[in-house]
Amino acid sequence: MKYIDLHCDTLTELKEGETLVRNHKNVDLKSLKKGGCVIQCASIFIPTGTYTGVDRKEAIQTEYDRVVSVYKRELNANPKELYRVLTRRDIPDIRQNDKMQDLGTGILLTIEDGGVMGGEMQKLYRAYEDGVRLVTLTWNHENEIGYPNSTDRDIMQKGLKPFGFEVLEEMNRLGMVIDVSHLSDGGFLNVAEFAKKTGMPFVASHSNARAITAHPRNLPDMYIRKLSEAGGVMGLNFASHFLSDTQPPDGESRICDMVTHILHIRKIAGSEVLAIGSDFDGVESRMEIDSPAKMVMLYETLHQTGLSEDELEKIFYKNAQRVLTAVLR
């Protein structure tokens, strides 16, 4: 079994003295290898809306630089286990001739919260130079690009701001993946419209189905169909509050709830739209699958539920591969 994971926060969450070899997090080198992780998207997670004060811009920049240096440090320290995913040629299976070579896990660097740019396009170009290939446009606060998911209907219906539309154009030009997880419904519709125009897919890197769990972070069926029509994917998020309304007392993230979401999404939009977006090291609840090494538990449960190996290969790997190959240059 192999898989692509569209979202984790591990690089950001590594504390002083911790590395991808040794840490107390969900993700480390050994578990990535054991679980068969071919590509791990890893975020520079900076919730820019929580930064206040006169020096917020500098503080955001300092945190950005810190996580980029963690990325560079880990990639340089583990050349056999990790490699950078920068172009479509870095996506396995495209390298057909290298089939016997163990490439290790490709790390695709992402930004979670496009507010990191602070409304300056130069910072998108800088991020591209640093290796970033996917940007989650917002987190849970308004930024220069647009508005977040919200229980407030007015906010939820707001679309992208002018800078947000410029960011879409530039990301499309550079070959970067546009991510609508955390975004308002209005913003989602703008991105879907844009994707129709360009013919390029987009993603919801770590979002589930709102029809199953009524959380604004999850996507309504109509939006999932739009995502599917654009050739995009949504990564199944393992956080318990996006998986279940009726939480067990300890709020555990459970495989049975993941299966419910997957079966629903498959029923309403087909299995081509499904992917994995674990949110490892961004989830605070207890997790049945708390490590890449345990990803096989989800695979086996879905197999027992009746999904074919072909379909599972799509969900775990091929759908995400299709999107990354289409977008990256």
Ligand SMILES: [Zn+2]
């Ligand atoms: Zn997130």
